[in-house]
Amino acid sequence: MFKYKRLMEDFPEPTKNQTTPTTSRKHHHPHNPHCEDHLGEFHSQFCEQDFQRQLDAVGPRVTGPGGVILPTNDEINKLLDYGSDSISAMCFTWNIAGKASRSLSRLNHLFAKMPPLERPSLIALALQELPASTLRFHSSVLSSLGKSLSSTHRVFCWVRKWSQMLVLFIKHPLSLFTSQPEYRFVSGINLASPFRTKGAISIRFRLFQCQCIFVACHLAHGKLERRILDYRRIAAQFDFNSLQKQSGKNLVHLFWFGDLNFRVLRKEELSDVAENMQKRLFRRQADFQRILAHDELSLERANGLFKGFREAIIKFPPTHKFRIDSNFYMPSRMPSYTDRVLFWTNPEPDGLTAIRYDCVWEVHCSDHKPVYCIFKMKVMKNSFKETIKINGSA
Numbered sequence: 001m002f003k004y005k006r007l008m009e010d011f012p013e014p015t016k017n018q019t020t021p022t023t024s025r026k027h028h029h030p031h032n033p034h035c036e037d038h039l040g041e042f043h044s045q046f047c048e049q050d051f052q053r054q055l056d057a058v059g060p061r062v063t064g065p066g067g068v069i070l071p072t073n074d075e076i077n078k079l080l081d082y083g084s085d086s087i088s089a090m091c092f093t094w095n096i097a098g099k100a101s102r103s104l105s106r107l108n109h110l111f112a113k114m115p116p117l118e119r120p121s122l123i124a125l126a127l128q129e130l131p132a133s134t135l136r137f138h139s140s141v142l143s144s145l146g147k148s149l150s151s152t153h154r155v156f157c158w159v160r161k162w163s164q165m166l167v168l169f170i171k172h173p174l175s176l177f178t179s180q181p182e183y184r185f186v187s188g189i190n191l192a193s194p195f196r197t198k199g200a201i202s203i204r205f206r207l208f209q210c211q212c213i214f215v216a217c218h219l220a221h222g223k224l225e226r227r228i229l230d231y232r233r234i235a236a237q238f239d240f241n242s243l244q245k246q247s248g249k250n251l252v253h254l255f256w257f258g259d260l261n262f263r264v265l266r267k268e269e270l271s272d273v274a275e276n277m278q279k280r281l282f283r284r285q286a287d288f289q290r291i292l293a294h295d296e297l298s299l300e301r302a303n304g305l306f307k308g309f310r311e312a313i314i315k316f317p318p319t320h321k322f323r324i325d326s327n328f329y330m331p332s333r334m335p336s337y338t339d340r341v342l343f344w345t346n347p348e349p350d351g352l353t354a355i356r357y358d359c360v361w362e363v364h365c366s367d368h369k370p371v372y373c374i375f376k377m378k379v380m381k382n383s384f385k386e387t388i389k390i391n392g393s394a
Contacts, residue, residue, distance in 0.1 A: 044157035046180050051154075058176060066179035066206040076380070079173050081121055085380040087174070087207075088120040088355070091341045093216065094363075094370035095128040095259040097324070100137055102365040103127075104144055110360065110370075112148040119152050120374055122207070123169040126216030128259045129197060130163045138165045145169070157181040157205075163197040164258075166216040179206035186237040188220055188230045200234045200258075208379040210251040217258040224296055227261055231305060244308055244346070253352050253377055256309065257341040259368065262297035264318070264336045288314055295337055309342040312354035312373055319359050319369040327364055341373035351378035 045051045061069045071079065081088045096103035107125075125145070130137050138160040146155050149169055156175060158167035170178070181203050188198030200217035217234065220226035235241070243252065292298050292314060301309070318335035322328065329335045339359070345352035353376045360370040 041160050042158070042183055043155075044181050045154060045175060051175070054176065064209065068179050068206050068208065069177050071177060071208065079171075079177075080379070082376055085382070086376050086378045087122060089122040089124070089255075089375045089377045090120040090372055091124045091126070091214070091255050091257045091343075091375075092370060092372040093126040093128070093257045093259065093339055093341065095218070095320075095339065095366060095368040096130065097366040097368065098129050098131045099324075099365050100131040100134050100140075104137075104140055106363050106365055107141065108144045108148050110363070111145055116152045119149070119171075121171045121174055122156075122212075122377070123149075123153065124214045124216070124255065124257075125167045125169070126201075126214075126258050127165050128163065128218040130160070130165060132163065138167075141165065142167065157183075157203060159183045159185070159201045159203060161185045161199065161201055164199065164201055164216065164218055166201045166203060166214060168203060168214065174207070177208050181205040184238070186234045188218075189226065189233055198230065200238075202238055209381050210253055210377070210379045212377075213252070213254040215254070215256045215258075217256065217260065219259070219261045221261050224262075224300075227296075228300065228305065244344075250346065251348075251351065251378065251381060252346045254344040255341065256306070256343070257371075257373070259338055260297060260340045261338050262295065262300070262336070262340070263338070264291055264294050264334050265296060265299075266294040266334070288317070291318065291335070292337070297337070297340060306342055309344045310354075311340065311342050312357035314357065316357075316359040316371075317361070319371055321367045322364065322369070324367055325364055327361065330367070339368055339371040341371060343373075343375070348378070352376070 058069065064070050076084055080086060094103070094107075111123075125141075127141070134140075138158065142155055142158060145167075146169075153169040153171055154175055156168040156170040156178070158165065168181070182205070183201065183203045185202075186200050188200075198218050198220055200215055202213060202215045204211065204213040206212070215234070215238070217230075219230045240254075243254070297305075300306075301311075314337065318329075318337050320336050320338040321330045321333045323330055341357065343352055343354070354373055355376055356372075356374045358372060360372070363370055
């Protein structure tokens, strides 16, 4: 377990004296006996013998903070997606409403049909409302999606807590340039019984020269105040305020996504909105903005909630609540944008840019639509080439 206030203490700014050649990555990534605890709720690539053999095969290399191998100029040119400093990343969230086999089939189809050359280098998948009757459902997800993406990606790490899971896939060559991931779980204020569902999972690790933090959550339903309390509890436990007060010298990317459960307030327009939605009139961006003007999350962010976080422009219909097995909204519920992807970066705003933000409209086996956002993510500092020249890595 960790607190984010230690984030920059654990990974200080690299200097020439801090990068030293090693004979084995094992010195920097010792075997962790708690890779997978007795509940089977956490696992990472560093627990696997085949990955350890890959590390050993790399041989002596110069390493930076966190024991991460420093790439050569040739490796940078081959591995990075955008010039010499960035990669592509995707956050994908879906509340599957307890639909085990059908949601797994749809997930497998969605990821399998992604052309290998177009797959983001880093994929973060967050699922909510995993079936309580299938305690090993996460194993099926890992096995199925792992096969679908195996030609380009490996499972970097995963966490399951109650009815939520967060799994990260990473392109094979990039997996050698990471630190060991750490995770934490914070429960929501109100726990549902007997199978508790609300709370947040976080995973953090270093990739090249940046810190990556993924927070997948399922916030409280019902009154707005409960969601705000959940957010404040999670933010306090992860100590985001301390993270945001850092000096600005460290490259940090934080993604907060999941079923945030924020609703649209204008219930008096329910019949009009639902009717127009079904006619697809709200496929136009202007109509989306009309709804978002009454969106709880947008209004609360204007009042300081999720301070410093950004969200890409929403150009898709509300993602909840649908009649299962259809694209029709429930007539008794106001269509809402419950499923969201927010992001925060330090120190450069353009170090993390949203490229595409959308829902997967054709999926209808849940009362939620999947939502995803693809990013251009900076992972190298501007001074890196000078650093590797000094250390003789180029």
